[in-house]
Amino acid sequence: MSINFYSKFFPLIKKGVASVPFQLRPLSTRTDLFNVENKSEEYAIFRLNKPPVNSLNLEYLNLLNNQLDEFERNPKLKGIILTSDVKSTFSAGVDILEMYKCEPKRLEAVWRAVQDFWIKLYGSKKIYIAALNGHVLALGCAIAMSCDYRIMVDNDKTKIGITAVLLGINAPSWVKNTMINTIGFRETEKSLKFAKIYNPHQALKLGLIDEIVSSDKLLSRSEEVMKTWCKIPTLAREMTKESMRSETLGKLVNNREVDVQEFITSTMDPHLQDNLGKYLASLKKK
Numbered sequence: 707m708s709i710n711f712y713s714k715f716f717p718l719i720k721k722g723v724a725s726v727p728f729q730l731r732p733l734s735t736r737t738d739l740f741n742v743e744n745k746s747e748e749y750a751i752f753r754l755n756k757p758p759v760n761s762l763n764l765e766y767l768n769l770l771n772n773q774l775d776e777f778e779r780n781p782k783l784k785g786i787i788l789t790s791d792v793k794s795t796f797s798a799g800v801d802i803l804e805m806y807k808c809e810p811k812r813l814e815a816v817w818r819a820v821q822d823f824w825i826k827l828y829g830s831k832k833i834y835i836a837a838l839n840g841h842v843l844a845l846g847c848a849i850a851m852s853c854d855y856r857i858m859v860d861n862d863k864t865k866i867g868i869t870a871v872l873l874g875i876n877a878p879s880w881v882k883n884t885m886i887n888t889i890g891f892r893e894t895e896k897s898l899k900f901a902k903i904y905n906p907h908q909a910l911k912l913g914l915i916d917e918i919v920s921s922d923k924l925l926s927r928s929e930e931v932m933k934t935w936c937k938i939p940t941l942a943r944e945m946t947k948e949s950m951r952s953e954t955l956g957k958l959v960n961n962r963e964v965d966v967q968e969f970i971t972s973t974m975d976p977h978l979q980d981n982l983g984k985y986l987a988s989l990k991k992k
């Protein structure tokens with residue numbers, strides 16, 4: 707039996723309004739905004755590089771989505787280490803400027819691209835290891851949780867978590883479900899309701915991350931784990947991943963339009979817009 711988790715869901719992704727441009731690029735790719743380095747036929751390192759904080763706007767999400775497609779098209783590639791070249795930040799989540807004083811059409815496109823990204827990453831049959839070099843916030847945290855394993859730098863100042871509620875945002879159900887699958891229901895409830903932010907040791911205790919290493923060992927340790935995982939029989943690993951994730955994945959794949967409408971309605975709300983304006987100002991004031 708041939709199992710291809712991604713291609714099983716891919717037609718559904720394509721059914722969504724968001725387009726997934728088909729564009730072939732050589733496997734080792736360097737753009738201004740990310741870098742893919744092949745370490746062997748079996749795995750690659752994918753480095754985000756959009757200073758200052760790898761915030762995710764529409765164009766960046768589209769670029770990253772194309773790259774995830776490209777990984778999927780390579781049958782020899784078993785795994786990807788996802789990390790960042792930006793000093794002290796893995797990702798600060800969605801670019802808040804996309805949400806503030808936004809046009810509904812653009813906001814819709816942004817959210818569809820966010821959905822695409824999560825569906826591709828969470829639904830991938832490949833091994834994804836998140837090498838968390840710095841802050842992992844909001845959608846950045848959802849991305850890390852969607853990987854198969856998380857290794858974080860040992861730095862008490864580094865933050866991980868989802869503070870959406872402080873902005874007046876109710877995290878979408880697929881984010882909640884991803885977090886529940888990672889740290890359990892009770893901790894997710896506390897984490898989201900009270901906008902909890904954790905340092906690496908707190909996150910490790912919770913199971914939000916799997917390991918802590920010193921920053922000079924982040925990549926070497928991630929490669930060590932990847933090499934071990936690449937030895938696991940591929941089909942069985944893929945089938946196990948699918949069986950663990952298909953229910954959660956299907957909940958968004960079959961409910962994309964509702965999720966888009968909820969996001970647009972809540973983001974366009976004047977109170978939320980007011981909060982976003984104040985939040986942006988506070989970030990700029992620092």
Ligand SMILES: CCCCCCC/C=C/C(=O)SCCNC(=O)CCNC(=O)[C@H](O)C(C)(C)COP(=O)(O)OP(=O)(O)OC[C@H]1O[C@@H](n2cnc3c(N)ncnc32)[C@H](O)[C@@H]1OP(=O)(O)O
Pocket residue numbers: 758759761794795797798799800801802803841843844845846848865868869870875876877878881986989990991992
């Ligand atoms: C899946 C999540 C739940 C779903 C919710 C629904 C949709 C929303 C999803 C989101 O992801 S909203 C984004 C929320 N993100 C945050 O709240 C993170 C905010 N950023 C920070 O806390 C800090 O910037 C940092 C990441 C801890 C880094 O701190 P540092 O001191 O190193 O840098 P700063 O001086 O704070 O920032 C530099 C520069 O970058 C701008 N910026 C920071 N984050 C964002 C962002 N998310 N979008 C756009 N711009 C951002 C910040 O304003 C600074 O700008 P300048 O002053 O240099 O112009």
